Amino acid sequence: MNQLLTATTASNLYWFGRYIERMEAILIELSDLFDRIVDVDANAGSLFYARLGVTLEYKDARDFINVALFGDHHANMMRLAYNARENAIISRNYIDAEAFGTIIELYRLLEHESKNMYTVDFDFVDAIMTRISALWGSLNHRLKRRNSDYFIRIGKLVEKVDFNLRQGCDNEFVGVILEEIDTMAALLVEDYVRAKTSGVERDTLIAEVNAKIDRIIAP
Amino acid sequence: MLEPTTALTQRFWDIFSKQNRSKIDRFESYMDKFAVNFNLYKDGAFIERSLPFDVIPRIIEAREFAKIERGLSQRIWALNAFLEDLYTDQKIIKEGIIPEAFIHQAKGFLRDFVGFSPAKKIRTHINGIDLVKDTVSGEWKILEDNLRVPSGASYPLSIRDTYRKIYPDFFEQLSIRPISNYPSYLRGAMEYVNTGGINVVLTPGRFNSAYYEHSYLAQELGAELVRGHELIVENKVLYYKNYNGAKIRVGAVYRRLDDEFIDPLHFNAESLIGVPGIIEAYLAGNVALLNAVGNGVADDKGIYYFVPQMIQYYLGEEPILSNAPTYLPYFETDKKYIFDNIHKLVIKDVAEAGGYGVLFGHTMTKLQLEDIKSLIAAQPRRFIAQELIEFYDERCYINGEISPRKADFRAYVVMGESPKVWNCGLTRYAMEEGNYLVNSSQGGGFKDTWVIEETK
Known part of the structure; x- marks a missing residue:
């Protein structure tokens, strides 16, 4: 019998994948933005976050890192890690133990650092990145994939699509990811019909991706 | 007082x-x-915290544990027989061993279930029995029986592997009994009563104190972890709802929620964590619930008083392990004794658990003692009184020093075809020196328990 999963657990795994991917995607950008704020454009951080729907104000590059990680907005690293951790706790039986432990540690690290009276520097961003890489590694070490692995992976890919669309990347890249999502969906759902994406508009594409997820996880 | 050191x-x-x-x-x-x-709720706030752990294990020599094993098996046979009798023929009442009114006043007694016998007539599948070692007699005494939803087995189970990795010398040089068989005991108990279908562990959810344990045990015993809304009853059959809409029949439910919340159609209509209709499926014999519905009557601290009589009545044997000396104000002679000696007794509310509703006479003022006497006089069925047992302290490693703490021992007995006593248990210790309340919900910590053969 295929691995059993309830809709809630499948959804938790999917969102776990999405939040981890979102953390990683933002952290990768932070490195580049940090340099650009220092060398090229002091406003580069604000422009990036505006595309995520966040108004971000900061004094300098170091302050930018602090506000990005711990500021009062929905894309701060603490909140993303908290959400990833909550989804992991609920679905912990279906997540590799080491990966589960890593997200617990990661949140604890962020929580501890958020109370630190000194502002963080870029080394701290690297420390989080290292843990996220380790986390993906733990999730991928099994040779045989189970349904739960696919839900995490789909979450990761959907987040990639979403993030890239919001940042205005080309649709060809998005198309490749959508192909991969369809391949996994076909493994999870009998008689899964691959629906072609019609939209070129960002919002239309996002809606079509969400519709795919609704077809995989029955309400 | 610490137990004397032995060669072992x-x-x-x-x-x-x-x-x-x-x-x-x-x-x-x-x-x-x-x-x-093991999470706590304090002043309405949810506090997420790991259960405090002490590195020094409780050591029980195998010879000593053999008596505990025999005593607990005997006790569970008798308690299972009592519950089956109580909910069917009620011979124990008819023959006057336990007063009828006393049973009917027990909060956990569910009259609606009289006449129903669960699969294989097993009701006490997973049991946690609390014991202490008396410093006077040197014997283990039973403090209470937990036959509803006892928690705690997962903590020593999960820490043991870590212990072996950090300090392998103990395991190489001492003959410590392995404990990894607990999940197979549970699986065996579920399979024994399974009515056809998968096994599930039903949890109230992520904000329950013991959610870690629910998920851990589900994983270890190979069952699906579910919340109430993830199960559905159709035509008196219970199903697991898979993510793709498929429904898979469930044959046994290890439920980690109390009777009151398990089915809003039958018990508390406001329960959001139960499964509507699950009781109908249970009564139709289409699913097994572990533990059986209605076991709360045996957890009643007043009923505990009668367990030695149950052993004699159902098994024709003398109890191998004895209760703490207990008095029921329900009986006039006992009430007089309680009132004369209340300053040195422990008073317990029969329906409470987790260390709540426990009063120590020696810590109370005269006024408080008078108040409790009035309460007992007004509601004699609500209380029991026990002699304060001076039980041994355990050595704990706290802040770099070894210091004594009061500790009890929760033993686990899993019943499939017959009771199996686990070679471990949860040793719970009080955080403050001299405190008698060791319960995890009172902030107590835990130790591993090693049953060790005398020779290696």
């Missing part, structure tokens, strides 16, 4: 003295990293 415990201390104590921190790291939690 001395061997433990010899090995302990050669260990690198700085590695003790690794236990805490392990528990933090893997969220080995």
